[in-house]
Amino acid sequence: MQHEYPRNGELTHRSFKKPKLSSEFITESDIRDEFSHHQPRVARINNGSFGSCPDSVLTAQRHWQLQFLRQPDAFYFNTLRDGITASREVIKGLINADHVDEVSLVDNATTAAAIVLQRIGRSFAEGKFQKNDTVLMLHCAFQAVKKSIQAYVTRAGGSVIEVRLPFPVNSEEQIISEFKKSIEDGKSNGRKIRLAIIDHITSMPSVVIPVKELVRICREEGIEQVFVDAAHAIGSVKVDVKEVGADFYVSNLHKWFFCPPSVAFLYCKKSTSSSDLHHPVVSHEYGNGLPIESAWIGTRDYSSQLVVPAVLEFVNRFEGGIDGIMKKNHDEVVKMGKMLAESWGTNLGSPPDMSAAMIMVGLPSRLCLNSEEDAVMLRSHLRDRYEVEVPIFHQASEDGEEGVRDKDGFITGYVRISHQVYNTLEDYEKLRDAINQLVEDGKTCKMLYTE
Amino acid sequence: MAAVNGTSAADANSQIHKKPRLYADPSPPLFTPSDILYEFSHHDPTVARINNGSFGSCPSSVISAQNELQIQWLRQPDDFYFNQLQPKILQSRTIIKDLINADHVDEVSIVDNATTAAAIVLQQIAWGFAEGKFNHGDAAVMLHYAYGAVKKSVEAYVTRAGGYVIEVPLPFPVNSVDEIVHEFRQALQRGKQNGRRVRLAVIDHVTSMPTVVIPVKELVAICREEGVDQVFVDAAHGIGCVDIDMKQIGADFYTSNLHKWYFCPPSVAFLYCKRSINNSDLHHPVVSHEYGNGLAIESGWIGTRDYSAQLVVPKVLEFINRFEGGINGIKKRNHECVVEMGQMLVEAWGTHLGCPPEMCSSMVMVGLPACLGISSDHDALNLRTCLREKFGVEVPIYYRSPKDGEDGGVTGYARISYHVYNKVDDYYKFRDAINQLVHNAVTCASLPIS
Numbered sequence: 001m002q003h004e005y006p007r008n009g010e011l012t013h014r015s016f017k018k019p020k021l022s023s024e025f026i027t028e029s030d031i032r033d034e035f036s037h038h039q040p041r042v043a044r045i046n047n048g049s050f051g052s053c054p055d056s057v058l059t060a061q062r063h064w065q066l067q068f069l070r071q072p073d074a075f076y077f078n079t080l081r082d083g084i085t086a087s088r089e090v091i092k093g094l095i096n097a098d099h100v101d102e103v104s105l106v107d108n109a110t111t112a113a114a115i116v117l118q119r120i121g122r123s124f125a126e127g128k129f130q131k132n133d134t135v136l137m138l139h140c141a142f143q144a145v146k147k148s149i150q151a152y153v154t155r156a157g158g159s160v161i162e163v164r165l166p167f168p169v170n171s172e173e174q175i176i177s178e179f180k181k182s183i184e185d186g187k188s189n190g191r192k193i194r195l196a197i198i199d200h201i202t203s204m205p206s207v208v209i210p211v212k213e214l215v216r217i218c219r220e221e222g223i224e225q226v227f228v229d230a231a232h233a234i235g236s237v238k239v240d241v242k243e244v245g246a247d248f249y250v251s252n253l254h255k256w257f258f259c260p261p262s263v264a265f266l267y268c269k270k271s272t273s274s275s276d277l278h279h280p281v282v283s284h285e286y287g288n289g290l291p292i293e294s295a296w297i298g299t300r301d302y303s304s305q306l307v308v309p310a311v312l313e314f315v316n317r318f319e320g321g322i323d324g325i326m327k328k329n330h331d332e333v334v335k336m337g338k339m340l341a342e343s344w345g346t347n348l349g350s351p352p353d354m355s356a357a358m359i360m361v362g363l364p365s366r367l368c369l370n371s372e373e374d375a376v377m378l379r380s381h382l383r384d385r386y387e388v389e390v391p392i393f394h395q396a397s398e399d400g401e402e403g404v405r406d407k408d409g410f411i412t413g414y415v416r417i418s419h420q421v422y423n424t425l426e427d428y429e430k431l432r433d434a435i436n437q438l439v440e441d442g443k444t445c446k447m448l449y450t451e
Numbered sequence: 452m453a454a455v456n457g458t459s460a461a462d463a464n465s466q467i468h469k470k471p472r473l474y475a476d477p478s479p480p481l482f483t484p485s486d487i488l489y490e491f492s493h494h495d496p497t498v499a500r501i502n503n504g505s506f507g508s509c510p511s512s513v514i515s516a517q518n519e520l521q522i523q524w525l526r527q528p529d530d531f532y533f534n535q536l537q538p539k540i541l542q543s544r545t546i547i548k549d550l551i552n553a554d555h556v557d558e559v560s561i562v563d564n565a566t567t568a569a570a571i572v573l574q575q576i577a578w579g580f581a582e583g584k585f586n587h588g589d590a591a592v593m594l595h596y597a598y599g600a601v602k603k604s605v606e607a608y609v610t611r612a613g614g615y616v617i618e619v620p621l622p623f624p625v626n627s628v629d630e631i632v633h634e635f636r637q638a639l640q641r642g643k644q645n646g647r648r649v650r651l652a653v654i655d656h657v658t659s660m661p662t663v664v665i666p667v668k669e670l671v672a673i674c675r676e677e678g679v680d681q682v683f684v685d686a687a688h689g690i691g692c693v694d695i696d697m698k699q700i701g702a703d704f705y706t707s708n709l710h711k712w713y714f715c716p717p718s719v720a721f722l723y724c725k726r727s728i729n730n731s732d733l734h735h736p737v738v739s740h741e742y743g744n745g746l747a748i749e750s751g752w753i754g755t756r757d758y759s760a761q762l763v764v765p766k767v768l769e770f771i772n773r774f775e776g777g778i779n780g781i782k783k784r785n786h787e788c789v790v791e792m793g794q795m796l797v798e799a800w801g802t803h804l805g806c807p808p809e810m811c812s813s814m815v816m817v818g819l820p821a822c823l824g825i826s827s828d829h830d831a832l833n834l835r836t837c838l839r840e841k842f843g844v845e846v847p848i849y850y851r852s853p854k855d856g857e858d859g860g861v862t863g864y865a866r867i868s869y870h871v872y873n874k875v876d877d878y879y880k881f882r883d884a885i886n887q888l889v890h891n892a893v894t895c896a897s898l899p900i901s
């Protein structure tokens with residue numbers, strides 16, 4: 001079984017560790033200061049959606065912003081490009097890429113998806129691909145990525161295979177077997193699979209996917225290219241792009257790696273085709289390679305791309321650096337997940353070792369969460385009435401499939417709880433008590449609409 | 452000031468007394484010179500910053516407003532995403548709609564910059580070719596002086612898709628609007644040769660290098676006469692620099708950066724898309740959840756990022772209305788001052804302006820002494836670096852290759868800008884720097900390479 005999170009005491013060569021006396025490590029009170037701009041009293045257990053950024057990094061960002069405003073021409077000619085290259089070098093080291101040319105900085109995973117898929121679209125338009133050539137994705141792929149596939153693949157004449165993954169999930173084998181089956185089905189119609197898009201950590205519901213194994217299967221099955229959408233990965237699981245072996249790998253740095261909104265890296269393995277990747281916003285650097293194109297897409301604020309070295313400094317104030325942070329987040333989120341499941345009499349959506357810094361926790365069936373709308377309503381209710389911020393997932397029941405039950409009925413709703421360094425036990429107790437209160441009051445989701 | 456850009460002076464005047472609806476009453480006091488100094492006190496005081504055209508500028512009070520919005524997001528991003536972001540973007544779009552005289556707020560999308568807007572417009576052209584709506588070899592027409600990034604975008608999305616690109620050569624220095632109109636007509640004729648259709652004309656409202664105000668209203672009318680499918684006006688320098696009125700100009704697409712001359716922080720631009728065209732085919736290239744809900748809605752969410760620059764437009768309007776005459780007062784004064792400074796410089800150097808005053812906006816091209824020996828783009832860049840590093844002057848330099856038969860003429864022009872924070876001293880500093888180089892018989896050949 002693949003362990004994606006760092007084990008006790010395991011330090012990767014990519015940590016850039018500076019030897020530190022224990023007295024120099026960041027303290028609890030330092031951490032509170034660093035995140036003192038977060039809204040107090042809100043139990044912020046949704047780091048997964050929009051991430052978070054500590055004060056010292058925001059200060060570094062402001063410094064870059066003011067430098068530009070002070071004398072933008074000098075900044076453009078003398079400072080910007082070197083600053084972006086420095087960030088790319090840091091990331092190359094963190095992810096174990098071979099060469100900094102393989103690392104481009106873009107706004108977010110959504111932009112990276114557009115880059116990869118636009119090329120697929122061009123291949124159809126230019127006759128390199130035939131009508132009905134296929135792109136494979138997970139059924140629970142991020143909505144924005146699904147739309148991007150619609151915009152660039154379906155529109156261009158390509159077809160799509162969706163891999164349905166079981167949820168709740170019990171083992172990696174379940175995922176691997178479903179994945180293999182879908183590929184077989186796809187190939188059985190004589191279609192050629194041009195690209196597989198695989199999440200490293202799915203968003204909703206959130207599960208850590210055995211990407212290395214799935215990439216290997218893709219190679220065995222002759223799938224031309226593999227794109228790993230790892231929006232949540234860096235700072236929450238180990239990221240080693242050579243080990244994963246995909247052609248493209250993207251992760252947001254503003255989710256779990258303390259960067260301000262927004263910045264992501266797109267790794268593109270060097271190959272003959274990587275020269276035909278372009279940023280969709282075409283500017284002066286068109287044709288000079290994706291990293292250089294992405295470093296100038298017109299006048300805008302590039303400061304979030306420039307703070308990566310400052311973020312590394314921040315991360316290294318923690319014992320164990322990013323590895324230490326990842327381990328602690330994982331241990332805590334599992335602990336909190338179990339605490340909630342026990343209190344509510346429900347379940348976890350996946351085994352602990354298929355989670356990173358987020359985990360799905362079943363909601364009591366008595367809440368009668370029966371639709372997407374119910375999930376949205378409950379989320380708003382928790383925000384407005386209980387000051388708890390947590391995303392909610394509606395698990396539609398499959399025909400003929402045995403759902404998971406609690407003592408009162410089928411579990412159809414899950415919360416996705418996150419743990420980041422600023423979270424405290426109180427955050428999860430607040431959620432626990434809010435749900436228990438709703439159940440105690442006999443509330444169902446339907447009733448929330450009229451409140 | 453003479454009528455420019457297809458709008459009459461009367462139209463310009465009718466907007467002078469427009470006050471924002473945000474204020475009850477009374478209006479806050481007008482800025483004093485020392486207020487303005489304070490608002491731009493973050494600019495490097497050692498630099499004569501006469502290049503507002505490239506990267507724009509943003510006053511302190513708008514930066515503060517932006518910081519406030521950034522903190523609001525960081526404080527509770529989920530709440531901001533669900534409850535604040537879209538209403539605030541809509542508010543900005545509504546203000547812009549009024550400023551540009553668009554019919555409906557649906558016609559106004561907010562994007563990062565004109566470069567992004569170009570990608571949006573050109574991508575639908577590429578689909579036109581890919582989906583067989585256009586024939587291989589159908590044409591796109593653009594000005595020879597189109598912005599470099601736009602030319603690359605045309606290459607990426609039009610040439611690559613099978614389109615044929617025609618560049619309209621424009622004379623420079625230019626003496627009259629007629630010269631431009633004549634060249635444009637000729638280029639359209641070329642476009643229509645061999646049964647080709649001209650699918651798109653890309654017309655700058657204010658060219659970048661060399662800078663000249665183009666008679667867009669007239670050129671758009673010619674495009675309609677000649678059966679051009681779509682007209683896209685690239686007015687990166689438009690809003691806050693020249694008069695803009697969507698209905699008057701009549702283009703299908705019109706984009707302008709708000710961070711250049713409209714005091715917004717980097718970066719924000721609007722893309723106007725006339726409702727009558729088939730809007731359903733316009734998409735932001737970064738596809739997210741809102742795909743298919745219309746360009747304006749798509750552009751309002753393209754993944755997690757900092758949208759704060761798009762949200763300060765109301766605050767910018769407040770700032771502008773503390774100037775005498777609001778934005779029209781600012782434009783008028785900028786224009787008059789840049790012409791005055793330009794004339795001062797050409798007199799001091801014995802050169803000439805690149806165009807008549809009525810064909811410039813708040814920027815003008817000023818000929819540099821021929822003895823500097825500017826003989827390539829590299830020379831221009833090296834001279835610019837020298838001016839920045841040795842003299843503390845920031846100004847972009849343009850190299851214009853000599854025409855046949857020309858000898859010893861002016862081959863280099865500086866593009867000077869004038870904006871509310873500029874002072875006469877900035878231009879004296881530039882004048883003196885060039886005079887010193889001339890006095891010391893410095894030529895570009897002897898400058899260090901940047």
